[in-house]
Amino acid sequence: MKNALYAQSGGVTSVINASAYGVIKAALNSKDIDNIYVAINGINGVFNEQLADMKKEDPEQIELLKFTPSSAFGSCRRKLKTEEDFIKIFEVFEKYNIHYFFYNGGNDSMDTVNKIHKYAQKIGYDLKAIGVPKTVDNDLPETDHTPGFGSIAKYLSVAILEGTLDVKSMAADSTKVFILETMGRHAGWVAASTALAKRHESDGPHIILMPEVPFNKEKFFEKIKDTISKYGYCSIAASEGIKYKDGSFVSARGYQDNFGNVQLGGIGSTLANMIKTELNIKTHYAVPDYLQRSGRHISSQVDVNEAINVGAMAVKYALEGKSGFMVGIERLMNSPYLSTTKLIPLDNVANETKLIPEEYITEDGMFVNEKFIEYALPLIEGEYYPPYLNGIPVYARLKLETINKK
Amino acid sequence: MKNALYAQSGGVTSVINASAYGVIKAALNSKDIDNIYVAINGINGVFNEQLADMKKEDPEQIELLKFTPSSAFGSCRRKLKTEEDFIKIFEVFEKYNIHYFFYNGGNDSMDTVNKIHKYAQKIGYDLKAIGVPKTVDNDLPETDHTPGFGSIAKYLSVAILEGTLDVKSMAADSTKVFILETMGRHAGWVAASTALAKRHESDGPHIILMPEVPFNKEKFFEKIKDTISKYGYCSIAASEGIKYKDGSFVSARGYQDNFGNVQLGGIGSTLANMIKTELNIKTHYAVPDYLQRSGRHISSQVDVNEAINVGAMAVKYALEGKSGFMVGIERLMNSPYLSTTKLIPLDNVANETKLIPEEYITEDGMFVNEKFIEYALPLIEGEYYPPYLNGIPVYARLKLETINKK
Structure with missing residues (x-):
């Protein structure tokens, strides 16, 4: 029996739940994954053993995750520090048969996945740990851009x-x-x-x-x-x-x-x-x-689609045996815009910040030039409106009943 | 030869140009109005004789007014004060054969229309002056609510x-x-x-x-x-x-x-x-x-439609010979929501402020009750999205070439 665990971390975006949708659907549809759990409030949900079983959720609400902004499962800002932290995490992983771990976040969160991946190797625990990128800041290295941006x-x-x-x-x-x-x-x-x-x-x-x-x-x-x-x-x-x-x-x-x-x-x-x-x-x-x-009511269609894709591909890569990577986005062409995913070693990502290159900034330092526009314009293409009822969007309402502690 | 003049005043809304659309289209389609001019920057455009001829605009751009937020013709915060102000206004009205005047604004602006209406009566000038309501504040009296709210x-x-x-x-x-x-x-x-x-x-x-x-x-x-x-x-x-x-x-x-x-x-x-x-x-x-x-990208369809209607009805009322009124909105039923327009004497409107009635506010003073919801809910119904190009809305770009000063 091999279960998967997904969690969200750091500041939210309007499409992080679209990535959750990608992970959860791919996991639910995989015959190699028995159960997909989500940890409530990021890695804190592991420490507190607050895990929600995605098979227990209404499938319609799972579909609504594509349209729902912010973190539907709660987020956190916790950094792993001590050996005790890792001992506790793997105690929980073992208890609930977690052998796939997907962590959805930005720079700090990629550091967390990386440390968990390395600890698993150290203690010889069978774990496929994959980082799913997310940050409005667009400052993760090696990926063309980041879902949420x-x-x-x-x-x-x-x-x-x-x-x-x-x-x-x-x-x-x-x-x-x-x-x-x-x-x-x-x-x-x-x-x-x-x-x-x-x-x-x-x-x-x-x-x-x-x-x-x-x-x-x-x-x-x-x-x-x-x-x-x-x-x-x-x-x-x-x-x-x-x-x-x-x-x-x-x-x-x-x-x-x-x-x-x-x-x-x-x-x-x-x-x-x-x-x-x-x-x-x-x-x-x-x-x-x-x-x-x-602001999910005005999200980019390209962004939502890519957010779903990095989630689903994270599961695919993990099932292929990959671990210690972040799913990155590679741009294939600009017009029409096309992208695919790639694997980026977490060692190259964790705690690095990608700034705007100088060649994108105008001489006076107070604007950006055509190179920036060429880069960014495809990323805001398309409107992917949420459904509405009584004048406001209908966003997912999950039950998030946590499973009984073992 | 009888021309019409339209102008916008005060703080803007996302649907004030929808009212402009109503006024301009109705005037263009009327055989009793020769030309419809718009004063640039509200009543200041009259003082400066900056008038734009709506027949000179691209009809496609006129259509886009339905989707364009803010004031497409410029607004102002000027209050009429002296006798000289009125003498100047009517000098300009006479020069350009203005006999219909539509002023689109809130409390202060309705005061301006009222004063112009009264001055026309005083000097025996043939003018039909109608106020077109607009304010996000929803604080105009006697109308059920105000376009923009x-x-x-x-x-x-x-x-x-x-x-x-x-x-x-x-x-x-x-x-x-x-x-x-x-x-x-x-x-x-x-x-x-x-x-x-x-x-x-x-x-x-x-x-x-x-x-x-x-x-x-x-x-x-x-x-x-x-x-x-x-x-x-x-x-x-x-x-x-x-x-x-x-x-x-x-x-x-x-x-x-x-x-x-x-x-x-x-x-x-x-x-x-x-x-x-x-x-x-x-x-x-x-x-x-x-x-x-x-924020026109997320405007209410009911609001846009009503904004167009009050503009078009202002022209209809003026052509029927009415003057010194604001076009108000009367609610006919709540479910399905239906409204019509009515005439409200400007004397009852100008400089009055409608507050939330006590019976809409909860006992602790920090929320509103079901009566408020019943009142407000129909007004946010429906999405009426603007067209998009390259990821952002396409809003009207008018030429606004001012006619030669006489």
Whole structure:
């Protein structure tokens, strides 16, 4: 008897449950896997022996996972530290006959799978451990991109398109600057993706601030003034993680006025305070926060499909005997867009961060060029709307009854 | 020769251009109206004689107005004050043979139409002036509701649904409270509409803060703690305009910590600082700002249809000789939902604000009851998606070449 275990970890995306769907369906359909369990709240569900049996769920609800954002099984931020952690994990694996382990997450989570894979080898436990990638940050190395990125890119491109139309309407006698604060603490992929909304020179965004480029207030102000003199308004996407040249976060310092009063807040509020105070221009800012990474109502079809595929392929690779790998995405062609999956050794992935290459960023450091657009545009293609009832989406409601502890 | 003039005013909505579509199409199709002009940037376009001829626009782009959020013709916040203002307006009206005037806006804008209507009567100028309602705030009196409200309600219901799934995922070992900051400076309709996302007792939102009910920190904290102990997390919708008992805005006072440091910000950031500091609970907040009122990608079909209807009916009423009225919406039945239009004297509308009636609010003052749901639910029904190209919506691009000044 060989069972499989799946769990989700780290910050969520709007398509992580599509990967869950891929794993669960492939496992349920495999004659080599007896049961597929899901650990509740990531690896914590293993420590607490909180495992839910996917055969007990209503198949209709399993189908709805394709459309359901966020983590349907609960997530966690736990890092494995001590030998005791591993002893406990393998005690549980043995008790429940877990011989396939699929962990769905970002950089830290891939480190977790890798350590579990290595521990299994060390103690001679038969385990196939595969990492299923997920992160809106798109910062995992060796994979062309990461499931979750295409959908946040689509959400934010639509957001900046609509937000820019708003500030454009108001600019003649009121607000002239609109700032969209995006996720991205270390890498600027998410902020940069808003460039996909720009079809004409005058369209927003006009400025994109990425953590890869040190923030320069004078150049930033110059570009705002230039843009307003040309178009009457200015639309900006700012990554939460932008830094000064000395490496300190712009938002961490907040905005300090001439009287020494510091106003702390996110990057949107910090920049808006700067612009209002020093340029005397009325400014609005939006902070989508969770909405951008859980906005399944506007997910990319390409992204959902790939998220399902990496999940299903993780099972296929494991059944072929592979372990210690992450399922990566390889781009085959751009037009029409086509991709396939590949295996990436977890050693090459764990704890690495992929930044935007310099060759994608414009000379002034405040926008991205055609190479970035060529890279990112296929990833937001297609609308894959969830079903609706009474005006709002119908998302999965799983029972998640945990099996009796042995 | 009798021409018509249309303009947009005040804060925008995702369906104001659907009303423009109704006005423009009805005017173009009428044999009694020679030309339909649009004033650029609201009434300012009259003062500056910046008028665009709708016959010069590509009909395909006119069709796209149904799908285009924000103000396609520019908006303004100008209030008419002096006799000179009116003299100038009627000088322009006479020069361009304007005898039909349609002004699309909220409370202040209805005051403007009313004054123009009255001035025409006073000087004996043949003018049919009709107000076309628009405001996300839903605070215009005598109309059942206002175009724009259904769509912001749908946007925010989807937002709180998706944001709540996110905090639910993270709550086990990280963030436990999610706050959605909504528009609504005086009335709480917008914040209250998030209740439409709640299908089960455990669903978010768990708390709704409206300006109609004085903010009570102790009761608020009590309900947060109760909710977390029941469900593990708590999801909150907070109107930007909530006030203390003394009438001061909660956000205007900001959050003052024990050292006397005041952190100013929006209501989301203010409440999050309170909760983090005093309850020691990790809290996230989202500020959709412009995105909520320009989020056409997720507009309500009922709302779009009604927005078109009030625009087209404004023309019909004017051609019947009516002037000094706003087109209101009358609800005929709830299931299936059916509405029609009616005329409301502008005297009854201008500068009045309709608050949420007490009988819609729960006893604890922090939620709405079944009566509110019955009222609001039909207004978010139906999805009316814009067309997409390369992953983002295709919105109207008008030429807006202004006619030669006479």
